[in-house]
Amino acid sequence: MKLYNSATHTKEDFVPHTPGKVEMYTCGPTVYHFAHIGNLRSYLMEDVLEKFLRYEGYDVNRVMNITDVGHLASDADTGEDKMLKGAKREHKSVMEIAQFYTDAFFSDCKKLNIKHPDAVQPATGMIDEYIQTISKLLDTGYAYVAGGNVYFDTSKLGKYYVFNDHDEEDLAVGVREGVEEDTNKRNKNDFVLWFTKSKFEDQALKWDSPWGVGYPGWHIECSCISMKYNGEYLDLHCGGIDNAFPHHTNEIAQSESYLGHPWCKYWMHVHHLNTNTGKMSKSKGEFLTVSLLEEKGYDPLVYRFFCLQSHYRKGLVFSWENLDNAKAAYEKLIARVAALSGEGEVDQAAFEQYKAAFIEAVGNDLNTSLGITALYDVLKADMNDATKAALIGSFDTVLGLDLLAKAAALKEKEAAPVEGAEEIEALIAQRAQAKKEKNWARADAIRDELKAMGIEIKDTPNGVEWKKI
C-alpha cells in the first residue's frame, strides 16, 4: 500500500523491515477518564489500517501501551500527573481508576469493532526496563541528572525535529504551552526520563531507582514497550496528530540514541475530530463518549461509518446533524445489503476484479471513503447477488461495519410476524375503500391511526406497502 509518512512528509510505498510481517505500535490511552469519541477516531482509523494490512496478507503484530503513570497535565512535563488528578476527582486510588478506565476503553473499542491489540502493556509494569534504558542513555552521554531528575539532552542529536520543519522558536514547548520554564533543563526541548522532583510531591506511585525514589516520564514508556514487544525495528507507529510533538519526537530521540540505529520507518498520524468550537478535548464542553451516543439512540457503528466517510489526514467536524446523515446512509446501506437474495454462485473473476478495485482505493493512503464507494459500486454492478454478498463480506473484514450481520438481523426482523397484522391489513383495506369513495378525510384519518400504532404505509404501483417504524 501507499501510506503518507509524517517523518518524510511524503506518500511512500509501504515496505516493512521483514517481508510479510508488520511490527505496529499505537500509543494507547491515558486511563484517567473515559475516552472521548475524538480519541476513538484515532484508534478507529488505526484499526482500519491494521485490518487492511492483514487483508493484504501481512502478519501484523500490534502493540499498545496503557498510560497509567507519568503523563502530566501538560505534555511539556509540568503540572500534576493526570492519573492522580483523576483519582482525586473520584476519591479512588490511582490503580482503581486505571483498571476502571482501561476496561471502559476496551469496552468502547469492542462496540466500535476495534480489534484488541496483540499485546497491551500498562506503563507501570515496565519500571525495570525504563531504569535499564535510562542508565544506558546516561552512560552514553545522551542524558544528564539535574535537580534530582534525569533529562534527555536534545543537543546531542543531529536532527531533533522530525515531523515538522517549523523553526525552533515556534515549537519550543515552554512557549507553546505558556508554562514556566524548568530551569534544570540545559536545552529548552530536553525532556524528563525519570522524575524524583516535581512540584507535586504527593505522586501516588513511586519506585526506587539509581537516581532516587520517583517515577518515569511519559515518553520513555512507549519506547521501552515497543522495543520489548516489537523488537528493535519498528515498521509503523501511529497516534493522534497532537502526539507528533513532543511525544513522538521524544520517542525517536531516546529510542535511536539507545539502539544506535534508525528505529521506526513509517509514522501515521490521525488528524483531530473537532467540534465547531475547535479540537475535542476532555476538559472542554460536552464530553462525547460512546455511551452518550448509545444513550441518544445511535448504534456505535454509525460513528464508525461517519469516521470512514472522511480521510484520516483531514480534520473531521462532529455535529449531531453530521452524525444523523451518517446514520441515514448507514441504515440505507444495510437495507440494500438485506435486499440481496444471496442466490447464484460466486463469480470468481468478478470477485477478484472488484476486490482489486477495493484494494487500490483503500491502499492509496487509507482512503476509506473511496473504499466505501467501491462497496456501493458492487451493489450497483451487474453481477449475481451471491457474488455481491461475498464481496461485501470480504470488504467488511477491513471496514468493520458488520454489514452482513446487520442485514441478516434486519431481514429477520422484517420476516417476523408483526403483532396485530390482521388489524393493520383491515385498516389498509378500509383506507382503500375510503379512497375509492373519494372520502379523503377518512383515508387520511386511517393513515394517522396506523402511524399512531407505529406503522408507516407507502402507496406503490403494486399496492400498499407497510412497515413498522
Ligand code: AMP
Ligand atoms: P490520551 O488518552 O489523551 O493520551 O489520547 C489518546 C489518543 O487520542 C492519542 O493518540 C491522541 O493523539 C488522540 N487524540 C486526542 N484528542 C483527539 C481528537 N480530538 N481527535 C482525534 N484524536 C485525538
Ligand code: ZN
Ligand atoms: Zn506513545
